[in-house]
Amino acid sequence: MSLGYVVKEGIAGISRARLAAFTSMFSLFIAVLLLGLLARLGYNGYEVAQSLKQSIDVEVFLVDLDDRTTNELSREFEQQQLVQEVTYISKDSAAAIFENEFGAAGSSLADLKFLPASFKLNIDPDADVSQVDSLVGEIQEYRGVDEVQFNQQLLKRIESNFETAAMVGGGLGVLILLASMILVFNTIRLTIYAKRDLIKAMKLVGATNGFIRRPFVVEGVLQGLIAGLLAVGVMFGAFHYILPEYIPQLGILEWPFGRWYYLCGAMLLLAVFMGFWGSQWAARKFIKETSISE
Known part of the structure; x- marks a missing residue:
């Protein structure tokens, strides 16, 4: 199977189920953006906590x-x-x-x-x-x-508040990840269902499950890539240009590890991974269940 065919079919899959694909990409975009915000604020919160602890x-x-x-x-x-x-x-x-x-x-x-x-x-x-x-x-x-x-009480309060914030942020992050992957899963499932007759025909001529699955995986990766690029663009634009204009104090907040591209790169990779995993999960499950005799 050529790479060109796989990519072409992946793009075609998005165009066939536009509403479902848009819902999936929008959900991924919101999820990755929220996770990026949690990471940015969590990092800055950690820095503040460390600064306070240094003063004790x-x-x-x-x-x-x-x-x-x-x-x-x-x-x-x-x-x-x-x-x-x-x-x-x-x-x-x-x-x-x-x-x-x-x-x-x-x-x-x-x-x-x-x-x-x-x-x-x-x-x-x-x-x-x-x-x-x-x-x-x-x-x-x-x-x-x-x-x-x-000041024992202040140190205890700092530790307690930071641990609570980390647990809440981590829990929200996991829920957001799961919800987004399920949406990608459902989108790919709808695409597979719409192409069930073609999948049966391909199986009749000897196509393997792996051969049939690859375009759907590419579709999920493309959804993740598009959503990730949008989330990175919004995050970078908001913290570099928009928010500092109205809230100057935000301009002094450091990016994780001191550079914007660490967080933005992680957001993009996470979005692609979520798209890949959700589509791989759905494709493996439903292509295998699509029987020739149905």
Whole structure:
């Protein structure tokens, strides 16, 4: 079977069942566009969550220590896997920060240097609450440590909200994928039904199921390709030209991995795959069931 014949028959299949093909392509277009939007917003949500988690530091307040013990503590903190950066805040620095935040009203208190020296530990944003809790418990046992503080509730809320959003987004994505593939499946099924007499005739002259199936698979791939190109065009145009014009804040949102073509390429491949799988599924099932004796 020549490639030209397969492609020609695939295109002809779309023209024979125009309404069904249009419904299938439109559904694929909407599905891929929605999945692209979910991926884009999900990526940006992940970045925001990571940024918020980076702002949550563990503060370690010290009793009065000599320089040698302070340096030893600093080295121990730096050896912790979850700690990305260690910042030492001396009593003088703490007093200066206090005076800067409270102005003239706090200058007299700052002169007393009542604030203890401390370490600020920048934690790996990929660390979860249990890991940070374990680290805090370990640090509290260090000699010279008076108190350890970190915003546990905020970290828990960030993790909980992100996990919920990821589950909801993932569930919606799966439902959209299934619905679109079923629509492609039904479109190819209608096309096969319309050509059932021709399929019987082809089987009578010895055509195999694989030979008959290929044009229908090409039809599904073409539907996916057209829908994917439309979805990519709308996604790119909306986020590059239309939305930034009316909502400038959206212009600063990064594309996944920093480039538009990663997401757009994935959307196009997904649309083609969905068209291929839906048509392959239908063609295998219904061509095999089309009996010569019917």
